[in-house]
Amino acid sequence: MVLEALDGNISSGGIYSRRCIEQIQEILEARYVLLTTSCTHSLELALMALELKPGDEVLLPSFTFVSTANAVMLRGAKPVFVEINESTFNLDAESIKQELTSATVGIVPVHYAGVACDMDKIGQIALESKIWVVEDAAQAFYAHYKGKALGTLGAFGCFSFHNTKNIVCGEGGALVTDSEELFHKAEICREKGTNRSAFLRNEVDKYTWLQHGSSYILAEPLAALLLAQLGRLEQILKERRRIHTRYNEAMAPLVRKGYVRVQQIPEGCKSNYHIFCFLVAHEQERDKLLAHLSKQGIGATFHYVPLHTSPFAQANLGTGKGDFPVTEKVASTLVRLPLFPSLTNEQADRVVDAVKSFFYS
Ligand SMILES: *Cc1c(COP(=O)(O)O)cnc(C)c1O
Numbered sequence: 001m002v003l004e005a006l007d008g009n010i011s012s013g014g015i016y017s018r019r020c021i022e023q024i025q026e027i028l029e030a031r032y033v034l035l036t037t038s039c040t041h042s043l044e045l046a047l048m049a050l051e052l053k054p055g056d057e058v059l060l061p062s063f064t065f066v067s068t069a070n071a072v073m074l075r076g077a078k079p080v081f082v083e084i085n086e087s088t089f090n091l092d093a094e095s096i097k098q099e100l101t102s103a104t105v106g107i108v109p110v111h112y113a114g115v116a117c118d119m120d121k122i123g124q125i126a127l128e129s130k131i132w133v134v135e136d137a138a139q140a141f142y143a144h145y146k147g148k149a150l151g152t153l154g155a156f157g158c159f160s161f162h163n164t165k166n167i168v169c170g171e172g173g174a175l176v177t178d179s180e181e182l183f184h185k186a187e188i189c190r191e192k193g194t195n196r197s198a199f200l201r202n203e204v205d206k207y208t209w210l211q212h213g214s215s216y217i218l219a220e221p222l223a224a225l226l227l228a229q230l231g232r233l234e235q236i237l238k239e240r241r242r243i244h245t246r247y248n249e250a251m252a253p254l255v256r257k258g259y260v261r262v263q264q265i266p267e268g269c270k271s272n273y274h275i276f277c278f279l280v281a282h283e284q285e286r287d288k289l290l291a292h293l294s295k296q297g298i299g300a301t302f303h304y305v306p307l308h309t310s311p312f313a314q315a316n317l318g319t320g321k322g323d324f325p326v327t328e329k330v331a332s333t334l335v336r337l338p339l340f341p342s343l344t345n346e347q348a349d350r351v352v353d354a355v356k357s358f359f360y361s
Helices: 002-007 015-028 039-049 066-073 093-099 119-129 180-190 196-200 220-231 233-256 283-295 311-317 325-333 345-360
Strands: 032-036 057-061 078-082 104-107 132-136 156-160 173-177 276-279 334-337
Touching: 002 220, 015 032, 015 173, 015 220, 032 039, 032 180, 039 066, 039 132, 039 156, 039 173, 039 180, 057 066, 066 078, 078 093, 078 311, 093 119, 104 119, 119 132, 173 180, 180 196, 220 233, 233 276, 233 345, 276 325, 283 325, 283 334, 283 345, 325 334, 334 345
Parallel strands: 057 078, 057 104, 104 132, 132 156
Antiparallel strands: 032 173, 156 173, 276 334
16 A cells, blocks of 8 residues: 555655545544644644634643643743643643633643543533633554543544554544544644635645745555555554553552552543553662562553653742642552553463562562
């Protein structure tokens, strides 16, 4: 498919992009889909289309990837960090209320590990405060909340097809919305601020510069890769569920003994099993465990350095260590076990045996 794609139009908007868009619309039950070069760019595009401006404040977790906050700062607006919940590692709805001010214009919930944030509460707060919600669903493609696909619950949903995610095309992303108005705005921003997309659909006879914009369009060869991956969606999900479930069961004795705590998946949330993670007692133990696993050739990892403790946030937002105790605790004690579709049951068992040997030694 990729070789075929290289033979024709290799820029954008061709047959492979169109087929990806149709499939994503069907999979997510989403009205409008734009393919982008990354979730980072989807987030930037969403906030550009929503006309975020200097002086505006946007609520988001500190426990996230830098792109969530960068998208806000690139528009000259202020990211305001919110504490996470200690069992889901997702935005805590009560803490959102505490951070609302008259300058708050939106919330960017991050569905960590493909587990939904409390979207009923977040939606309620947004409605009452007349602010928008943009979902950072980078990790949440084909995960659900009360029967609805994540990324379709806010004004915009932002997805990643980066190599590290469930469905991949090297580097890529999507922006999803149900609003025709927002779709057209985002489409113009994505085409360098021009109405070229409308021109290509023969809706106007020439295209021109209408507003600020940039270039965030996925190229056809990557769309061909993405199309092949979308065709394997159910298979990929099945393998990830197999490994996630196996880890969960095998780790249960350690959970019962209180050595570790696994991420909770609340009622009504259907995970896409993007990450299997757990917390240990403290940071030194985490680092020792990772070293113990590494010595046995097991690539367990951790993330994120909380954004509020980063040098950039400290210098520009005046935040610092101690501001968000739950975030700091989770970030400093979290362990992610290897999780990819070709991991066998025997390999998964070997991983858990290695974890057990650490605690039982
Ligand atoms: C991966 C990720 C991103 C960035 O995605 P890219 O496609 O690599 O730009 C943004 N937010 C979260 C929560 C992520 O996990």
